[in-house]
Amino acid sequence: MLMTEKELVKGCAQEKRSFQELLYQQYYKKMFAVCMRYGKDRDQALDMLQEGFIKVYNNINSFNHSGSLEGWIRRIMVNSAINLIRKEKPTIDINNVYEDRNVITKETVLDKMSADEIMELIQKLPHGYKTVFNLFAIEGYSHKEIAEMLDIQESTSRTQFLKAKTALKKMLEELKTPIRNVE
Amino acid sequence: MLNKEIIDKINQFEMDPQDNDLFGNIMNKRKTRNTNTGYLVLGSIAVMLITISLVGMNKFWGVIPDGYSRQDIEMIQNQESKNAKNENAVQINNAIQTKSEVLEINKSNAKANNALVQNNNTVLGSEKVSKTPIIIKKSDGIVVENLMNQKTAVQNPITNKKPKETLALINPNVIEKDAEIKSTETFVLIDATTPQLRKIASIITLDIEANKLELAKVDEKENKTAKLKYLPREINVFATAMYNQRFLNGTDADLVSDFNNREHINSTYGFGFSAEFGQIKNIFFQAGISQLTVKQSVKNYTRQTVDVRTGNSVDPGGNPQQIVLRDTTYLNVNGGNSVSNFINIPLTVGMRWQKNRHIFQPQFGVITSFYTHTKGISLNSNAEAFSISKKIDRLKTISLSTVGGFSYSYIFANRMAVYINPQLRYSLTNMNKQNTSFNQFNSMVGVEFGIKYIVK
Numbered sequence: 001m002l003m004t005e006k007e008l009v010k011g012c013a014q015e016k017r018s019f020q021e022l023l024y025q026q027y028y029k030k031m032f033a034v035c036m037r038y039g040k041d042r043d044q045a046l047d048m049l050q051e052g053f054i055k056v057y058n059n060i061n062s063f064n065h066s067g068s069l070e071g072w073i074r075r076i077m078v079n080s081a082i083n084l085i086r087k088e089k090p091t092i093d094i095n096n097v098y099e100d101r102n103v104i105t106k107e108t109v110l111d112k113m114s115a116d117e118i119m120e121l122i123q124k125l126p127h128g129y130k131t132v133f134n135l136f137a138i139e140g141y142s143h144k145e146i147a148e149m150l151d152i153q154e155s156t157s158r159t160q161f162l163k164a165k166t167a168l169k170k171m172l173e174e175l176k177t178p179i180r181n182v183e
Numbered sequence: 184m185l186n187k188e189i190i191d192k193i194n195q196f197e198m199d200p201q202d203n204d205l206f207g208n209i210m211n212k213r214k215t216r217n218t219n220t221g222y223l224v225l226g227s228i229a230v231m232l233i234t235i236s237l238v239g240m241n242k243f244w245g246v247i248p249d250g251y252s253r254q255d256i257e258m259i260q261n262q263e264s265k266n267a268k269n270e271n272a273v274q275i276n277n278a279i280q281t282k283s284e285v286l287e288i289n290k291s292n293a294k295a296n297n298a299l300v301q302n303n304n305t306v307l308g309s310e311k312v313s314k315t316p317i318i319i320k321k322s323d324g325i326v327v328e329n330l331m332n333q334k335t336a337v338q339n340p341i342t343n344k345k346p347k348e349t350l351a352l353i354n355p356n357v358i359e360k361d362a363e364i365k366s367t368e369t370f371v372l373i374d375a376t377t378p379q380l381r382k383i384a385s386i387i388t389l390d391i392e393a394n395k396l397e398l399a400k401v402d403e404k405e406n407k408t409a410k411l412k413y414l415p416r417e418i419n420v421f422a423t424a425m426y427n428q429r430f431l432n433g434t435d436a437d438l439v440s441d442f443n444n445r446e447h448i449n450s451t452y453g454f455g456f457s458a459e460f461g462q463i464k465n466i467f468f469q470a471g472i473s474q475l476t477v478k479q480s481v482k483n484y485t486r487q488t489v490d491v492r493t494g495n496s497v498d499p500g501g502n503p504q505q506i507v508l509r510d511t512t513y514l515n516v517n518g519g520n521s522v523s524n525f526i527n528i529p530l531t532v533g534m535r536w537q538k539n540r541h542i543f544q545p546q547f548g549v550i551t552s553f554y555t556h557t558k559g560i561s562l563n564s565n566a567e568a569f570s571i572s573k574k575i576d577r578l579k580t581i582s583l584s585t586v587g588g589f590s591y592s593y594i595f596a597n598r599m600a601v602y603i604n605p606q607l608r609y610s611l612t613n614m615n616k617q618n619t620s621f622n623q624f625n626s627m628v629g630v631e632f633g634i635k636y637i638v639k
Contacts, residue, residue: 017210020210021206024206024209025206028200028205028206029198029199029200030194030195030196030197032197032198032199032200033196033197033198034194036198037193042200045200046200046202046205049200049205049209050205050208050209050212053209053213054209054212054213054216057209057213058213058217074194114192115192115193115195115196116196118189118192118193118196119193119196119198122193137190138190138193138194140190
């Protein structure tokens with residue numbers, strides 16, 4: 001039976017377990033990938049995913065269908081991830097400010113990479129940089145918003161992003177054969 | 184910034200956590216958390232009620248039931264020591280003594296040939312009185328008889344407020360009844376069980392200027408007491424044991440029959456506390472919170488399944504024909520026990536009568552029940568046994584029932600009483616959800632017993 005998004009949301013709001021499971025089945029893989037981008041390891045990503053889905057089920061009544069359900073769930077997942085990261089008090093290194101703003105990620109290289117490879121690269125980023133990189137480069141938050149979310153200085157967010165890009169560049173260079181061919 | 188294609192690629196990326204129990208874990212974690220939140224809310228309400236009760240108790244702790252606190256008496260004692268140097272000394276003693284002891288004091292005072300105004304505070308419901316004798320010497324020139332026929336409204340010298348009612352300065356009934364002292368000249372007892380008459384006694388015997396401070400303090404205390412009238416006057420801590428009968432009705436008689444035959448309620452018990460508020464004359468309101476546990480058992484039973492299929496046969500004429508075949512199989516199903524928990528919030532209204540140490544309180548009202556969870560082996564909507572550790576789907580979270588009872592309390596110590604409250608409860612609302620094919624109403628007969636603390 002084909003079910004519309006509205007019916008799915010309504011069923012979840014009515015606490016029908018079959019609908020809740022359907023929603024889970026529909027999104028858990030994508031959301032786990034989101035969590036893996038933020039978590040320092042699989043266990044932390046699983047915690048983020050669990051927290052995120054609990055919030056989704058608890059707040060599904062507030063979803064007003066003005067945007068996509070997937071986007072709404074993704075935002076909840078990101079917020080859950082951020083909350084977990086904030087609880088851990090991550091050590092964002094603000095002393096070692098990287099000043100070289102000319103460092104640019106080789107996006108053309110990234111274009112040629114598969115999603116698997118990009119994900120692998122992002123996951124390899126140091127934990128502190130990874131959060132800012134995800135929020136800024138992928139989710140599209142501004143540095144000001146990121147600063148508020150992570151309770152850090154806006155300049156720190158910018159620095160972390162630059163560091164992430166540098167680290168990415170370094171990693172891309174290390175992936176010698178395929179990347180050099182592309183370049 | 185990454186370009187859109189890369190972002191889309193990343194956003195559409197999927198990873199399998201490879202954990203088959205993950206959904207179940209999420210739901211369990213969510214349920215535990217929500218249940219904990221529920222308990223937290225209920226706990227907060229309970230803590231709030233206890234706090235209110237404790238504040239009430241603190242305000243009234245150590246108060247002699249006629250309205251004077253130990254603090255008041257200490258204050259008067261201080262005044263006594265100040266006035267002790269004067270010839271018109273005021274002797275005040277805050278010790279609680281028996282009536283006979285007070286009479287002895289009265290008699291000894293009589294021998295001393297002093298004019299005596301005795302402030303006699305009778306404690307209701309006990310054989311003890313608090314004596315606060317106030318002695319006026321003959322030389323004071325107060326003619327007590329003149330006061331006996333006078334009505335007075337003594338004005339507060341600080342606030343210039345007049346009391347609401349006009350009272351006799353001297354109550355001759357008290358002289359005869361409590362003191363048994365016959366005198367036309369020197370001995371009278373003032374019935375000073377009301378604050379107004381205490382003031383009168385105070386004003387007669389003490390210098391008004393010297394008492395301004397005390398009067399102001401007494402007024403302040405009375406004002407505070409008036410503000411605290413909404414605090415509970417009694418706190419009950421209780422346990423409950425009930426005989427619980429379940430009534431099921433629905434269109435599917437077989438299903439109802441299966442339920443009745445397979446599942447039985449073994450015991451129902453609980454505990455909690457309640458507080459009585461705002462007595463208006465004899466009427467009071469009671470609110471509380473309690474936990475109720477219902478233990479049930481599912482008997483072992485046999486489940487019959489009929490498998491219907493078609494087969495081919497040949498009639499006596501040799502013609503082939505289709506026939507319906509039914510294969511009946513029997514499966515033994517093991518039963519078990521389950522425990523269901525409810526949080527009850529009773530709200531009742533009742534009447535209160537007290538005679539000496541005995542308190543009688545008929546009351547009735549409504550109980551709001553919050554179903555929390557069931558654990559063990561129970562029956563599902565099809566009357567089949569299943570293992571459960573959460574809410575049974577067919578049961579509503581909130582249901583209402585009516586309650587009526589008659590409470591008897593015995594005061595065994597100052598402010599403390601034990602009580603027993605036989606009561607009857609009956610469901611006002613269907614305990615099953617609307618989509619269930621049958622209705623469930625429960626009837627309970629049982630007793631609530633506990634300890635009562637009389638705050639004021």
